[in-house]
Amino acid sequence: MTQLTLALSKGRILEATLPRLAEAGITPAIDPDQSRELLINTSRDDLRLLILRATDVPTFVAYGAADMGVAGKDVLLEHGGRDLYEPLDLGIAGCRLVVAGLPGALAAAERRPLRVATKFVGIARDYYARQGRQIEIIKLYGSMELAPIVGLADVIVDLVDTGNTLKANGLEAFETIQWISARLVVNKAAQKLENERVRELINAFEPDANG
Numbered sequence: 001m002t003q004l005t006l007a008l009s010k011g012r013i014l015e016a017t018l019p020r021l022a023e024a025g026i027t028p029a030i031d032p033d034q035s036r037e038l039l040i041n042t043s044r045d046d047l048r049l050l051i052l053r054a055t056d057v058p059t060f061v062a063y064g065a066a067d068m069g070v071a072g073k074d075v076l077l078e079h080g081g082r083d084l085y086e087p088l089d090l091g092i093a094g095c096r097l098v099v100a101g102l103p104g105a106l107a108a109a110e111r112r113p114l115r116v117a118t119k120f121v122g123i124a125r126d127y128y129a130r131q132g133r134q135i136e137i138i139k140l141y142g143s144m145e146l147a148p149i150v151g152l153a154d155v156i157v158d159l160v161d162t163g164n165t166l167k168a169n170g171l172e173a174f175e176t177i178q179w180i181s182a183r184l185v186v187n188k189a190a191q192k193l194e195n196e197r198v199r200e201l202i203n204a205f206e207p208d209a210n211g
């Protein structure tokens with residue numbers, strides 16, 4: 001029997017996913033957090049794990065290099081979701097994608113294009129295009145919260161969980177673009193060719209499926 005491959009990423013996704021798999025009797029052969037191995041077998045001969053950078057999960061699944069994966073809705077929206085089914089909201093790693101800035105930032109930029117610092121370039125462009133608002137995107141890869149403070153941007157588009165990071169930097173959330181949670185994604189061809197085993201794994205991930 002060919003192995004099914006499940007793509008995961010370290011951090012929030014792995015922390016939230018491993019307990020679900022364990023409930024379904026699936027455990028990694030080695031602890032991904034303690035190892036540098038990126039391809040890990042599991043207690044089930046027909047299932048292996050790929051440990052990827054979060055933003056790469058949809059790419060591996062879309063090309064069929066992994067049959068299934070777990071990725072945040074933010075990552076999926078930014079990727080575009082082509083060639084992927086999204087059969088299950090896992091309801092884990094929840095947060096909000098927001099527009100945030102220093103108090104008064106929106107009013108100050110009312111008469112000119114809004115300068116938006118973000119790593120979610122596609123999502124930000126779509127969001128403001130729908131509003132007919134002119135923007136200038138400044139692509140960043142981290143520490144987004146700094147951008148408004150040092151005058152690099154009027155606002156940021158970023159993920160917020162507890163709100164502590166915004167608060168610690170004197171920023172406030174102005175608008176929520178999207179509620180985010182981790183989703184199970186499946187390669188479209190795998191869904192057809194391996195339907196039974198894929199469905200079985202989807203069931204294993206259902207919150208109430210394991211009693």
Ligand code: AMP
Pocket residue numbers: 012072093094095158159160161162163164165166
């Ligand atoms: P917090 O201070 O709890 O609001 O967390 C905010 C910081 O954590 C920001 O730098 C976010 O980019 C990051 N963050 C929050 N939630 C997530 C998530 N679900 N996935 C990835 N990064 C997140």
